[in-house]
Amino acid sequence: MHIKTGDTVEIISGENKGDRGEVQRVMRSRLAGRQQGQPNPDGVRVIVAGVNIITKHQRRTGNVRTQTGRIEREAPIHISNVMLICPSCNKATRVGHELTADGRKLRRCKKCGKTIE
Ligand SMILES: [Zn+2]
Known part of the structure; x- marks a missing residue:
């Protein structure tokens, strides 16, 4: 999700x-x-x-x-x-998922590359 x-x-x-x-x-x-x-x-x-x-x-x-x-x-x-609005670049964007070193899931804006929240 x-x-x-x-x-x-x-x-x-x-x-x-x-x-x-x-x-x-x-x-x-x-x-x-x-x-x-x-x-x-x-x-x-x-x-x-x-x-x-x-x-x-x-x-x-x-x-x-x-x-x-x-x-x-x-x-x-x-x-x-609906599409997520990236809080960093304020654009509707697709998000990528990645795991941090401690196993948490992060969402990342595919437009500006910033982590979301
Ligand atoms: Zn962005």
Whole structure:
């Protein structure tokens, strides 16, 4: 898994393409994809703060990122539709993994080469 809670990601496809937000939750579900008609029912989904807002009972007003009125909430986005934003170079990037000498796993930005978090 290359994306974790607290990461900032950019949406790379769909109607929210280009939006950025913080990952609030990573969800692994076998059924979620099937229920929502996605091609990959085993996919991992993420909740991204302020992105892919669905509104119940009330029309969206003004800035969709505002947290007022808890009728609006974020719907999960398939992980293949988001890319990690590197905190060092601020670009949507792929990440590489490597192990440190003491066995911890590190993520590294493939664009600027910096270690992530
Ligand atoms: Zn970078």
